[in-house]
Amino acid sequence: MEEHKFSIGQEFPDVKAFRNAIKEAAIAQHFELRVVKSDLIRYIAKCSFGDCPWRIRAVKISNSPIFTVRSLEPTHTCGCNAQNAHNQASVDWIVSFIEERLRDNINYKPKDISHDIQKQYGITIPYKQAWRARERGLAAIYGSSEEGYFLLPSFCDQIKKSNPGTVAEVYTDCADDRFQRLFVFFYASIYGFLNGCLPVIGLGGLQLKNKYLGTLLVATSFDADGGLFPLAFAVVDMENDESWIWFLSELHKALEMNTQCIPQFAFLSDGSKGIADALKTKFPSSFHAVCMRHLTDSIGKEFNDSRLVHALWQAASATTVVSFKEKMAEIEDISSEAAKWLQEFPPHSWALLYFQGIRYGHFSSNVEEFNIWITEACELPVIQVIEKIYNKLTTMFEERHSKSKSWTSVLAPFAEKRIEEAIKLTSSYQVLQSDEFEFEVISAERSDIVNIGTHCCSCRYWQLYQIPCSHAVAALLSCKKDPYALTVKYFTVESYRETYLPKLHPIPGKIELKRSGESLVNEDIQVVRPPKFRRPPGRPEKKRICTDDINREKHVVRCSRCNQTGHYKTTCKAESAERI
Template sequence: MANHELGRAQGHDLALGQDHDLTVGSDHHMTIAPDHELPDHELDHAHELSVGPQGHEDLSVVHGQAHGDLVSAQSHELAIEAVQQVTPVQPRISSLDLAIAQNHDLTVGQEFPDVKACRRALRDAAIALHFEIQTVKSDKTRFTAKCASEGCPWRIHAAKLPGVPTFSIRTIHEGHTCGGITHSGHQQASVAWVANSVEERLRENPSYKPKEILEDIHRSYGITLSYKQAWRGKERIMQAVRGSFEEGYRLLPAYCEQIRRTNPGSIAAVYGNPVDNCFQRLFVSFHASIYGFVNACRPLLGLDRTLLKSKYLGTLLFATGFDGDGQLFPLAFGVVDEETDDNWMWFLSELHNLLEVNTENMPRLTILSDRQKGIVDGVEANFPTAFHGFCMRHLSESFRKEFNNSTLVHLLWDAAYALTVIEFEAKIVEIEEISADAAYWIRRIPPRLWATAYFEGTRFGHLTANITESLNSWILEASGLPIVQMMECIRRQLMTWFNERRETSSSWVSILVPSAERRVADALDRARSYQVLRANEAEFEVISHEGTNIVDIRNRCCLCRGWQLYGLPCSHAVAALLSCRQNVHRFTESCFTVANYRKTYSQTIHPVPDKTLWKELSEGSQNGVANAVEISINPPKSLRPPGRPRKKRIKAEDRGRVKRVVHCSRCNQTGHFRTTCTTPI
């Protein structure tokens, strides 16, 4: 044998040597040859000598995973002669004894930092060995436990060492006669044990799902837990990592202070109910975003929102711009306890104040949003000169829900995209031929608020404000975190975007951003086949196979309206500019230039230190930021109702199927069930 173990029983050493012959006598005596020393050896994985529960020597040879009777190897003849007489017992070894020796070694004299560590080690051993324990005594100085199976003699006792918190195992009765547990669960597999088992992996991968936890624990330990145990175990660790939801609200004033301290010029303010300090509103906008939007972005804003998926009800509001390359450029965020007209009015008022303070002349914005009354009133009150357009995604969803006809919905979109009034009216006539009610429904909404042919502002081709769907990959994950962690997730994403886009644009050598360069190049290809007739220094007549269009390069407009709508010369305008040898790039909006794009991301969103340092940093602040935060914010009163929150927003094309009317037993309203009810009670 490669390895051997020396076992001791009642003061007698038993040695197994490769060249020793031991025979079992009829009187069951054991004799040790006098001419051999008794060195200590380790029993290898295939052989073990154990001590029986009554102090008798049980010899067993285990091959692979076989346990039980004595097995003779082909080249070994085992014989035993006793120096003293012992009572013969049936050789037996359990998987419990084997596992303790290999993985969970509990020995007399073993020490632990404290009683908690002692209990934890015993619990881990019990789970790994598939037996349950029952605590007999547990206090500051003693800990005693036994096997929970009735009649099993296994028992352990540990005690505190004098003068130190260390606990030491004093006695162990190691023999199990119970055979282990016979069910798939385990009494010691508590929520705390689950949390300790998955803590390391959860810290590395916060998206580690309860279902995956169940599978991994079953695979590693052979026990089956409930989904609730896995979920609660994960929540315990996540709460330790990210803090509780209640702590998140309590830290909001200090967090806002840190944003203002680390990102000077940023706006961060939290508001609570003056009566009980329950959370009501939060507004955050970083200086880098304000600077980039005011100085370099397209004068276009989209408004949208998403429900929080956290413990407490709430809504996250967005105001998002678009950079020169058409990418989303978040400007401001608001969190409110519920989505109401008053909260939208407040959010738009904060947005107006933000822009008014940071601009000498308020740009004439184009704002895209839902038709919600609070948004409409808020835009009219705070941005009276802005061009307000309705988001076509929301409009088409309402239209589909009302008429449930995909053909009509497609015609509605065609009407929205029509560049001229003639094209628009032709699509409305087609709708009217299918359904007069649908045409009447459309005409009730002023076309200047949604139809391209009538819209007076510049939407740069954007007909929707589907910000949430565009940010779907990370904003939904953030919306389920405590509020401070959610805002930090948003800040980190913005910080990363700014840096990545700044670095990417540093290698661009073109005049315009890539998307604008492609659009101009396409217009150039088509313009070369057009015939151009010049009326004066600014006015041109452009003839193509599509018809005749009039171009005015001084006012930057074309009869097709493509130049006005997109901010880039259309193919007719390009043909006119080429005919008079003008540089096409000089006639594009400044927001499309690479220089302006770099200016958009020229500022930095700075990191916010860990919350453990906030108090120290605030006390040492010398930049005029308030050194002390007096207010304490409590969570909102409305808890999220039971049930799993929706993870993904339903896309527009999936909406509109006819559904039966359902009734909520929680708020007594129609249209939803109790499990999905979000009405504050």
């Protein structure tokens, strides 16, 4: 380890650099260090093992911060056989070891820190010490949670100044100025959503894991190519009915300020009562569906049968009454209990066929995708969470806008592929024209009626997905009409480009925000203190806790043999008791 050897006359920039170097050498060479004297002008240390002669002395050069080694006894007789633990491996030293790694990877976990130190230095550090070092390292890089709350008002002001039209508001408890809620909706997202995205909004939340916890409420949408498009987001102290009503109220106000008439939206969520009630209040003309990913996960967890999950997906995507009833009967055959459980969710809230609005073929919200997109920031202070979202949004807008420049088709790739597949199927169809608009399309399996005037097909695909089905494409081609022209505008390349047309402008960094905040401390401005809630000890929950989940009644199973609760027929002991 040549880099950890010292020589007389060797110089270091200052006393701190020398201390770090001597500590690093002790850890790397596996000997314990005993500091004899350490101040701003001199540093004397020796090996702590018995009569080992190793010793070093360094002093400060006059009129300079430089430290130089004046005397050195480099010989060790102790064998440098320190135990697995090392006294010099303090939290501060671990912070210096992990800082760059942590800057590159927020998800650098304590167990990874321990593993890397063991691998590089051959010493073992306790998990708790690695955890403390990680917390301190995050605070050094991104600032403390308390500082984040203090800077929030300045941060919101800077967001609005640098991105005009953006909504960024922080709300506090009037009694003690403690943080309650934060709402952010970038103007680029407002413009992109209203001018290019599908009128479909996903709602959900993500549990934050920083010092003061909280929940990140999110609204997302889909672009013309089916990609995730983050809309608005908020940080609240607790997810409940009140917070959802507030969030949707802020969302409605932001959209209302930027359009003359708010269109009918299709909302997708986990179906919690709080969201449903809030939507009825704030978006009464829109429609609400249960996210199929959430529903299938629930039925899979409740009954532990993959066949139910598969059948439920098929029922949800059925486009005719006959096929829907077939799949519901299949669910009944697999488990009558599951069919009874599913009755709690009326078909119009999850089945594409019975949904009163238009979902454009989207069965699940993409909130889970957003959660994965931003999950690395969950442990950071609240101001850094917003910065991470902003940075990802900026990158996403630039990359997708650039990507779309090379597209030469009318439709975005997702819809383009659907039309191409439909065109391939038309070669085996026979088309009979009844009048100017109505056609009968005959295939080997079935016959369908298409009306190109009302954009309808008896298979109902065109109505439900808003993309011409293969029968409609066959009818359109037979009368020399363009199927691309009869696909709704939401799937066009033009809409995609319009979505990502706006630019997100840079927001001042933390230093500028600090200066802004410090200059306003004595003025009459909003003061934000951290909330009262703090992260409890122990491992945090992986999933957020919703008040509806706490109050929801658990499903009670009933045996079909003995009619008792608490078990199924397969585990019933009544038959075995009768035999005895």
